[in-house]
Amino acid sequence: xxxxxxxxxxxxxxxxxxxxxxxxxxxxxxxxxxxxxxxxxxxxxxxxxxxxxxxxxxxxxxxxxxxxxxxxxxxxxxxxxxxxxxxxxxxxxxxxxxxxxxxxxxxxxxxxxxxxxxxxxxxxxxxxxxxxxxxxxxxxxxxxxxxxxxxxxxxxxxxxxxxxxxxxxxxxxxxxxxxxxxxxxxxxxxxxxxxxxxxxxxxxxxxxxxxxxxxxxxxxxxxxxxxxxxxxxxxxxxxxxxxxxxxxxxxxxxxxxxxxxxxxxxxxxxxxxxxxxxxxxxxxxxxxxxxxxxxxxxxxxxxxxxxxxxxxxxxxxxxxxxxxxxxxxxxxxxxxxxxxxxxxxxxxxxxxxxxxxxxxxxxxxxxxxxxxxxxxxxxxxxxxxxxxxxx
Amino acid sequence: xxxxxxxxxxxxxxxxxxxxxxxxxxxxxxxxxxxxxxxxxxxxxxxxxxxxxxxxxxxxxxxxxxxxxxxxxxxxxxxxxxxxxxxxxxxxxxxxxxxxxxxxxxxxxxxxxxxxxxxxxxxxxxxxxxxxxxxxxxxxxxxxxxxxxxxxxxxxxxxxxxxxxxxxxxxxxxxxxxxxxxxxxxxxxxxxxxxxxxxxxxxxxxxxxxxxxxxxxxxxxxxxxxxxxxxxxxxxxxxxxxxxxxxxxxxxxxxxxxxxxxxxxxxxxxxxxxxxxxxxxxxxxxxxxxxxxxxxxxxxxxxxxxxxxxxxxxxxxxxxxxxxxxxxxxxxxxxxxxxxxxxxxxxxxxxxxxxxxxxxxxxxxxxxxxxxxxxxxxxxxxxxxxxxxxx
Numbered sequence: 199x200x201x202x203x204x205x206x207x208x209x210x211x212x213x214x215x216x217x218x219x220x221x222x223x224x225x226x227x228x229x230x231x232x233x234x235x236x237x238x239x240x241x242x243x244x245x246x247x248x249x250x251x252x253x254x255x256x257x258x259x260x261x262x263x264x265x266x267x268x269x270x271x272x273x274x275x276x277x278x279x280x281x282x283x284x285x286x287x288x289x290x291x292x293x294x295x296x297x298x299x300x301x302x303x304x305x306x307x308x309x310x311x312x313x314x315x316x317x318x319x320x321x322x323x324x325x326x327x328x329x330x331x332x333x334x335x336x337x338x339x340x341x342x343x344x345x346x347x348x349x350x351x352x353x354x355x356x357x358x359x360x361x362x363x364x365x366x367x368x369x370x371x372x373x374x375x376x377x378x379x380x381x382x383x384x385x386x387x388x389x390x391x392x393x394x395x396x397x398x399x400x401x402x403x404x405x406x407x408x409x410x411x412x413x414x415x416x417x418x419x420x421x422x423x424x425x426x427x428x429x430x431x432x433x434x435x436x437x438x439x440x441x442x443x444x445x446x447x448x449x450x451x452x453x454x455x456x457x458x459x460x461x462x463x464x465x466x467x468x469x470x471x472x473x474x475x476x477x478x479x480x481x482x483x484x485x486x487x488x489x490x491x492x493x494x495x496x497x498x499x500x501x502x503x504x505x506x507x508x509x510x511x512x513x514x515x516x517x518x519x520x521x522x523x524x525x526x527x528x529x530x531x532x533x534x535x536x537x538x539x540x541x542x543x544x545x546x547x548x549x550x551x552x553x554x555x556x557x558x559x560x561x562x563x564x565x566x567x568x569x570x571x572x573x574x575x576x577x578x579x580x581x582x583x584x585x586x587x588x589x
Numbered sequence: 590x591x592x593x594x595x596x597x598x599x600x601x602x603x604x605x606x607x608x609x610x611x612x613x614x615x616x617x618x619x620x621x622x623x624x625x626x627x628x629x630x631x632x633x634x635x636x637x638x639x640x641x642x643x644x645x646x647x648x649x650x651x652x653x654x655x656x657x658x659x660x661x662x663x664x665x666x667x668x669x670x671x672x673x674x675x676x677x678x679x680x681x682x683x684x685x686x687x688x689x690x691x692x693x694x695x696x697x698x699x700x701x702x703x704x705x706x707x708x709x710x711x712x713x714x715x716x717x718x719x720x721x722x723x724x725x726x727x728x729x730x731x732x733x734x735x736x737x738x739x740x741x742x743x744x745x746x747x748x749x750x751x752x753x754x755x756x757x758x759x760x761x762x763x764x765x766x767x768x769x770x771x772x773x774x775x776x777x778x779x780x781x782x783x784x785x786x787x788x789x790x791x792x793x794x795x796x797x798x799x800x801x802x803x804x805x806x807x808x809x810x811x812x813x814x815x816x817x818x819x820x821x822x823x824x825x826x827x828x829x830x831x832x833x834x835x836x837x838x839x840x841x842x843x844x845x846x847x848x849x850x851x852x853x854x855x856x857x858x859x860x861x862x863x864x865x866x867x868x869x870x871x872x873x874x875x876x877x878x879x880x881x882x883x884x885x886x887x888x889x890x891x892x893x894x895x896x897x898x899x900x901x902x903x904x905x906x907x908x909x910x911x912x913x914x915x916x917x918x919x920x921x922x923x924x925x926x927x928x929x930x931x932x933x934x935x936x937x938x939x940x941x942x943x944x945x946x947x948x949x950x951x952x953x954x955x956x957x958x959x960x961x962x963x964x965x966x967x968x969x970x971x972x973x974x975x976x977x978x979x980x
Contacts, residue, residue, distance in 0.1 A: 279834035303693035443670035
């Protein structure tokens with residue numbers, strides 16, 4: 199807990215999440231970059247920023263790859279090393295990890311890390327197909343299963359092993375929509391009731407329409423530097439004190455358990471050890487609720503409760519804004535939206551706001567330590583980071 | 590020149606480049622990984638390797654993204670952080686840069702870096718379309734121009750500015766096919782004459798069929814560690830002493846010059862300065878000859894000759910195996926083949942063989958310092974690395 203931070207965040211930006219008809223990916227990202235620059239007026243972006251890492255999942259959406267160089271140009275940074283990282287929905291979590299490597303390497307004192315996805319101009323069928331590329335082609339996609347089905351298999355396993363109920367799972371949606379109603383940048387800003395979730399149509403049993411996160415356009419970014427340089431740029435840095443990333447088999451069929459994500463457990467262990475922190479010391483977390491059930495699994499894999507007790511944890515209300523450990527105060531992927539490449543650094547953006555007392559209506563009181571968990575696909579990638587406020 | 594190396598290469602592997610009908614990307618990569626492990630028998634891969642970075646350009650070829658986790662699994666490394674980097678044809682050059690950051694960061698003492706692409710199961714029209722995603726959608730792709738056209742524009746500009754001839758450009762193909770004939774892992778292992786090149790059909794004037802690199806399946810990888818740990822693993826490490834990466838506008842239409850690549854110049858300057866090396870000290874180089882003309886531009890941008898003199902340099906024979914500065918002794922992208930994601934670390938593989946005296950028939954005598962230049966698309970990414978033999 200008293201260890202030296204790895205790196206410090208000196209600025210962050212996020213576009214409104216939602217439907218951005220007529221904007222290109224590059225234009226959306228420029229909006230996020232512009233906010234990050236405005237939050238760090240002492241930074242001279244073109245002079246100071248030495249590398250860019252961009253999480254971007256799909257080239258199919260705009261028939262456009264080679265994203266990072268393009269975004270460097272649109273953010274006014276043309277010339278700097280610019281690298282796209284792709285780890286499915288964990289793409290910008292992986293970008294953050296890469297940015298941390300770069301700052302620690304000594305080759306780049308200040309780096310920008312971000313993510314972006316433009317999805318809503320495609321049909322739901324197209325998006326479902328593009329997303330499916332993050333699962334196993336020969337043994338999953340080929341047989342017609344897509345992500346709702348893969349997470350439904352995991353939910354079913356959890357229900358079987360622990361007695362988790364559809365109602366408990368639905369409560370994640372109710373909570374996150376409540377949080378989203380307090381976030382002016384969330385895609386969906388209205389509360390829903392448990393009846394709305396329970397009566398929505400099944401997508402893949404036991405997951406219903408309101409158990410699924412949103413197809414959203416959005417961009418997010420943060421600016422990192424060495425802890426010893428942070429004060430040069432801002433009085434309110436947020437420090438990253440732990441970082442873990444792990445992989446797992448791409449196919450569910452090769453895993454020992456479907457009720458937890460091994461990659462999250464490995465990444466969390468690494469991040470907790472590096473930060474010298476225990477799960478009980480986390481004040482708030484942004485976790486990867488691509489489906490409501492995934493949040494329940496995250497509670498357990500991150501150590502917020504014991505295995506099998508995730509359903510009870512959400513039921514207890516303790517993960518609400520004013521609970522013991524608020525989870526997804528941003529609204530999460532469920533209500534804020536899930537522009538896949540942007541999600542990892544959007545989690546970091548929320549924690550940056552919270553740990554600098556800028557989260558307004560959804561501010562968590564006395565929040566000192568935050569955690570983000572970003573996963574790729576059905577968990578073949580997991581990235582966990584731990585954050586600490588300046589004072 | 591006497592500066593401490595950034596990192597050291599302790600093993601390298603490469604699949605045969607060519608047509609691998611029936612193999613998946615992951616299987617091809619496992620072949621390269623297996624060779625790298627066998628070249629470094631003291632390494633315990635599962636225990637020692639702490640991160641994997643994979644250059645992979647296109648998810649469209651196999652409808653498969655999330656590549657790095659999958660390859661980690663197939664290489665026997667499941668669990669470690671695994672990140673795909675994409676910078677078009679410079680994807681594994683960018684992966685190498687990311688791997689260097691990781692080793693220097695202190696978070697990962699030993700990392701694997703590689704790249705892979707499986708292309709030949711697709712039609713030429715499909716491959717052309719997938720590759721085009723690395724150029725600008727709204728202002729290039731949309732209007733029907735693909736990569737042969739973009740490089741033809743650059744070649745035309747060079748011919749106009751400097752009087753470079755089609756025959757000079759064709760000589761790059763003749764040289765690289767000669768080198769490829771000496772490389773048992775090259776896709777094309779036969780010599781060609783200048784008449785073959787000159788009489789082949791135009792793809793995009795002035796570039797003809799034999800000016801284009803090959804659509805190829807292949808994988809490559811290297812294993813990096815800290816210089817101070819290298820001797821623990823091998824008596825023959827190869828050191829990386831300079832690294833540069835840069836970006837440029839994705840569209841040609843925004844650039845000041847079409848006769849050179851600004852990103853190569855920036856990346857080369859950074860790498861030379863870091864290594865404290867001048868271009869004259871380079872003993873051999875692997876450069877990005879996606880089209881023959883690109884090699885001529887590379888000579889100039891890397892400082893092997895003055896601007897405009899690249900045509901004369903190839904004509905002089907000095908870039909042949911026994912010349913003053915042998916270029917693309919592997920056969921280059923032109924004859925060895927260009928499985929796009931694999932190309933960057935395949936260049937490094939060749940330099941590793943050369944600088945450990947394992948290049949057999951194409952061994953460059955007394956080679957001490959090597960350079961690789963890997964570009965993405967039409968040059969919106971460039972990555973340059975400089976290598977030094979152990980003794």
